[in-house]
Amino acid sequence: MLLLALDTATPAVTVALHDGTAVIASSSQVDARRHGELLLPAVDRVLAEAGLGLDALTGIVAGNGPGPYTGLRVGLMTADTFGLALGIPVHGVCTLDGLAYAADLAGPFVVATDARRKEVYWARYADSRTRVTDPAVDRPADIADEVRDLPAVGAGALLYPDTFPKAHEPEHVSAAALACLAAERLAAGEELPAPRPLYLRRPDAQVPKNYKVVTPK
Amino acid sequence: MADTRDEPLVLGIETSCDETGVGIVRGTTLLADAVASSVDEHARFGGVVPEVASRAHLEAMVPTIERALKEAGVSAKDLDGIAVTAGPGLAGALLVGVSAAKAYAYALGKPLYGVNHLASHICVDQLEHGPLPEPTMALLVSGGHSSLLLSTDITADVRPMGATIDDAAGEAFDKIARVLDLGFPGGPVIDRYAREGDPEAIAFPRGLTGPRDAAYDFSFSGLKTAVARWIEAKRAAGEEVPVRDVAASFQEAVVDVLTRKAVRACRDAGVDHLMIGGGVAANSRLRVLAQERCEAAGIRLRVPRPKLCTDNGAMVAALGAEMVTRGRAASDWDLSADSSLPVTDPHVPGEAHAHAHSHTHDHVHEVSKENLYS
Numbered sequence: 001m002l003l004l005a006l007d008t009a010t011p012a013v014t015v016a017l018h019d020g021t022a023v024i025a026s027s028s029q030v031d032a033r034r035h036g037e038l039l040l041p042a043v044d045r046v047l048a049e050a051g052l053g054l055d056a057l058t059g060i061v062a063g064n065g066p067g068p069y070t071g072l073r074v075g076l077m078t079a080d081t082f083g084l085a086l087g088i089p090v091h092g093v094c095t096l097d098g099l100a101y102a103a104d105l106a107g108p109f110v111v112a113t114d115a116r117r118k119e120v121y122w123a124r125y126a127d128s129r130t131r132v133t134d135p136a137v138d139r140p141a142d143i144a145d146e147v148r149d150l151p152a153v154g155a156g157a158l159l160y161p162d163t164f165p166k167a168h169e170p171e172h173v174s175a176a177a178l179a180c181l182a183a184e185r186l187a188a189g190e191e192l193p194a195p196r197p198l199y200l201r202r203p204d205a206q207v208p209k210n211y212k213v214v215t216p217k
Numbered sequence: 218m219a220d221t222r223d224e225p226l227v228l229g230i231e232t233s234c235d236e237t238g239v240g241i242v243r244g245t246t247l248l249a250d251a252v253a254s255s256v257d258e259h260a261r262f263g264g265v266v267p268e269v270a271s272r273a274h275l276e277a278m279v280p281t282i283e284r285a286l287k288e289a290g291v292s293a294k295d296l297d298g299i300a301v302t303a304g305p306g307l308a309g310a311l312l313v314g315v316s317a318a319k320a321y322a323y324a325l326g327k328p329l330y331g332v333n334h335l336a337s338h339i340c341v342d343q344l345e346h347g348p349l350p351e352p353t354m355a356l357l358v359s360g361g362h363s364s365l366l367l368s369t370d371i372t373a374d375v376r377p378m379g380a381t382i383d384d385a386a387g388e389a390f391d392k393i394a395r396v397l398d399l400g401f402p403g404g405p406v407i408d409r410y411a412r413e414g415d416p417e418a419i420a421f422p423r424g425l426t427g428p429r430d431a432a433y434d435f436s437f438s439g440l441k442t443a444v445a446r447w448i449e450a451k452r453a454a455g456e457e458v459p460v461r462d463v464a465a466s467f468q469e470a471v472v473d474v475l476t477r478k479a480v481r482a483c484r485d486a487g488v489d490h491l492m493i494g495g496g497v498a499a500n501s502r503l504r505v506l507a508q509e510r511c512e513a514a515g516i517r518l519r520v521p522r523p524k525l526c527t528d529n530g531a532m533v534a535a536l537g538a539e540m541v542t543r544g545r546a547a548s549d550w551d552l553s554a555d556s557s558l559p560v561t562d563p564h565v566p567g568e569a570h571a572h573a574h575s576h577t578h579d580h581v582h583e584v585s586k587e588n589l590y591s
């Protein structure tokens with residue numbers, strides 16, 4: 001097994017290679033505005049570090065959010081196109097599950113990432129491998145009663161201490177954790193779904209005033 | 218006919234607005250032109266919603282690439298390069314195409330060419346009428362652009378002669394169609410009604426055609442307002458709006474200015490070829506009037522078939538193939554989508570080959586603006 005994992009659903013642009021036993025190379029950069037520029041050079045670097053080419057891969061693992069859409073799509077489009085070009089399967093893993101896995105907690109806790117617009121993407125977990133609610137997007141104050149007493153990880157939790165007083169690291173998802181989780185599930189014979197984006201919000205229906213203007217004035 | 222097997226086989230990806238286009242060409246020969254449009258999803262909003270377009274691009278990309286390869290009857294491993302629209306366009310939409318093109322080129326071990334959307338609109342005519350004459354004057358008109366461009370080498374030298382100072386021509390068609398309750402997009406439906414109307418029924422204004430106005434720039438905002446006011450006045454007076462005459466007279470005002478300025482630019486620059494591209498080039502009256510005026514001025518007119526005028530991947534592949542043929546530098550793996558890529562940059566060469574750029578643009582600002590949709 002050789003998996004390439006990537007995630008662009010949080011401010012981190014993160015890539016890792018997993019050989020079925022362990023992560024053999026990885027890269028994480030935090031820059032919410034440059035997912036598109038950073039991702040492919042990161043893939044190139046990670047492969048070079050491992051001394052391998054893309055043709056050695058047996059599968060791709062992509063974090064399918066939820067996360068800010070523009071960045072999220074960079075990772076999903078890259079993963080889908082790799083899958084097409086290489087003829088290998090592309091597996092989707094919820095980005096929050098990757099954060100939960102990295103948190104390495106045995107009891108109940110919450111994962112929350114920054115959904116912008118003063119909201120968080122979040123889900124509850126029984127332990128690091130078991131999610132008990134569907135990912136959702138909410139205002140922190142609206143879910144405070146539900147999550148205040150639980151430990152919490154992720155940038156969304158760290159951002160709103162009133163709602164998540166027990167927030168701690170990790171802040172962003174790592175592809176290494178995503179790869180380990182996927183490798184574990186695949187080794188256990190689990191089927192992982194194709195990576196469909198978890199947007200959780202409808203597109204803004206508002207048409208920009210100068211819609212369809214694509215030429216600079 | 219020359220043996221075309223030595224010509225570069227290039228796949229092009231276009232996602233600057235609401236069409237997911239994947240085209241394949243060999244040199245100047247069109248092999249496939251697969252397009253998936255999200256236009257129906259935008260219709261009820263009366264315009265393209267960027268986030269809706271971006272979501273549709275992500276869904277449509279892989280099936281559209283597969284369809285293009287099948288249509289062309291070629292294998293991805295035989296491609297000589299991957300071209301993609303790097304800009305200008307909607308930032309989030311462009312980024313989907315750029316991400317796909319980079320991953321595809323990297324995984325296949327092929328060179329990547331980030332190219333300019335406007336130069337692609339010009340270059341597509343090679344697929345229809347053979348190699349572009351040099352120089353060529355180009356009039357690009359669509360919902361997103363209204364530009365007069367002069368190109369001496371489509372891979373290296375595209376000069377802006379004039380552009381709209383407010384709305385694009387296609388936008389004016391959309392707006393008037395909306396005022397007349399004819400739906401979105403407005404171009405085809407206005408064209409249809411106009412065929413049965415009198416283009417001289419109402420004297421609508423010709424923007425920027427005064428003696429002191431910029432010779433090659435366009436303005437359609439005043440026309441838009443004048444037509445809307447005329448219609449509203451009729452309605453306010455309880456009279457029936459003569460839809461066909463309004464459509465014909467409005468359309469005449471647009472195409473009169475477009476063709477008059479394009480022919481003048483050709484004359485002034487001593488260029489004897491004019492190509493017209495962009496979605497509005499599908500307008501039947503524009504084609505007829507341009508033909509008449511070009512003939513009178515001794516100019517050869519080249520207009521590709523309508524499907525090649527609207528946004529598509531074949532035009533991107535056509536420019537990509539020209540980049541390969543002329544030995545232009547490939548783009549780097551950190552190629553980014555540039556929503557305001559200047560028309561003077563026909564492509565985005567890699568760092569090692571890039572020449573000094575005089576323009577500066579604010580990527581951070583653009584990305585954060587787009588992120589309002591996140």
Ligand SMILES: [Zn+2]
Pocket residue numbers: 334338359361495527528
């Ligand atoms: Zn266009």
